[in-house]
Amino acid sequence: MLDKVYVALIHYPILKKDGTIVSTAVTNFDVHDISRSCKTYNIKKYFLVSNLPAQRKIVERVIDYWVYGHGGEFNPNRKQALEIFEMEHYLEDVIERIEEIEGEKPKIVFTSAKARKNVVTHEKLKDIIRTCKDPILILFGTGWGMPEEIREISDYDLEPIKANSEFNHLSVRAAVAITLDRLIGEN
Template sequence: MQNLYLALVHHPIKNKRGDTVTTSVTNLDIHDIARSCKTFGVSKYFIVTPLKAQHELVSKILGHWEEDKNGAYNPDRQNALSIAKLVDSVEDALAAIEEKEGRKPLLAVTGANFESFHGTTSDLKNKMSDSERPCLLLFGTGWGLHESILEKSDFMLDPILGADQDGYNHLSVRSAVAIYLDRYIQK
C-alpha cells in the first residue's frame, strides 16, 4: 500500500446528543482492526485515546501477545498486533507518520452520515499518488468523529451504503474498516 496508516479515534468523539466525549477502547476493536490492517498492508494502526486508564488496558492487551509463551501459542495474533501503536491524540499519530515518512500525511476521515464528501477510496489513492504523501485514515467510535477533526481533514471518504431500502448503514467500526481497506486495495 502507498504508505497508508489507520487510526481508531476514541477522542474527540460525538455522542448521540452531539457532545464531545471520549469512548472506551474495546478488546475486539484492538484485535480485529489490527488483523484487518495487517491483512491489507496498512503501515501502522494507531489507537487514539488520552485516558491513562485506557492506556493501561491497551498496553496490557498488547503486552499479553508480546510475551513469548502467548506469541508462541498464537503467532498470527502477535504478528497482527505488532503494527498497533497507542497514542494520546490524532496530532500525535500525524507527528509519528511525518517523522517516519519525512513529509506531512494527508488526513482522510470516514463517517456513516456524511452528507457531502470528496470521493471514493480510488479517489483517495489518486490524491495520495498525485501529492506523493502518506495518508492517515481515521475511523471514529461513538457517534462519529468530532467536527474539530473533520475540519482539519484533507479528504472525506464516501459513506458505505448497503442495500437496505431505508438507507440503514450503521456498521460496526470493525466491519467498516475491513470494507474500506478491501475497497482501497481493489481499485
C-alpha cells in the same frame, strides 16, 4: 503510494449521541481485529488514539498478552499483526509520529457513516492513494463519530459505506475492513 498508508482509530475526541465531546471505551477487538485487517492490507502502522489512562492500561494488557505473553505463543499470527500497532494520546501525536517516520505530514482522510456533501468516492480515493507520494492517514471514529473540527483539518472526506439497505450501523471493525478492501484490495 501503497507503502505509506496509515490507519487511526479515534477514541477521543468523539461525539456522544447528544453531540457533546467524550472519550469512548476501548475494546480488545479494537486492538487485535483492526490490527489484523491492517496487516492484511499492508498498512504501515495502525494507531489507536485514547487519552484516558485507564483505557490505555487495558490496551497495554491486551498487547502484553498477545505480543509478550501466552497469547503470542498460542496465536503467532495475532502477534505478527500487532507488530504494526501503536497507541497515542491524541490525533496530533499520530500526525507527529507519521512525520517522524516519513519526514512529511500525512494527507488526512475523514470517514463517517453519516451522509455529507462534498465527499470523495472510494474509487477516486483509491486512485489518489495509488498515485500520491505523500503519506495517507485514514481516520475512523467510534461512538457517534468524529467531530466537525477533525473533518475540517482533513484533506479528503470519504463517502460512507453504502449497502442496499436502510440500516447503516456497521461496527468500526467491519467499516475498517470494508474500507481497506475498497481502497487497497484487488481490482
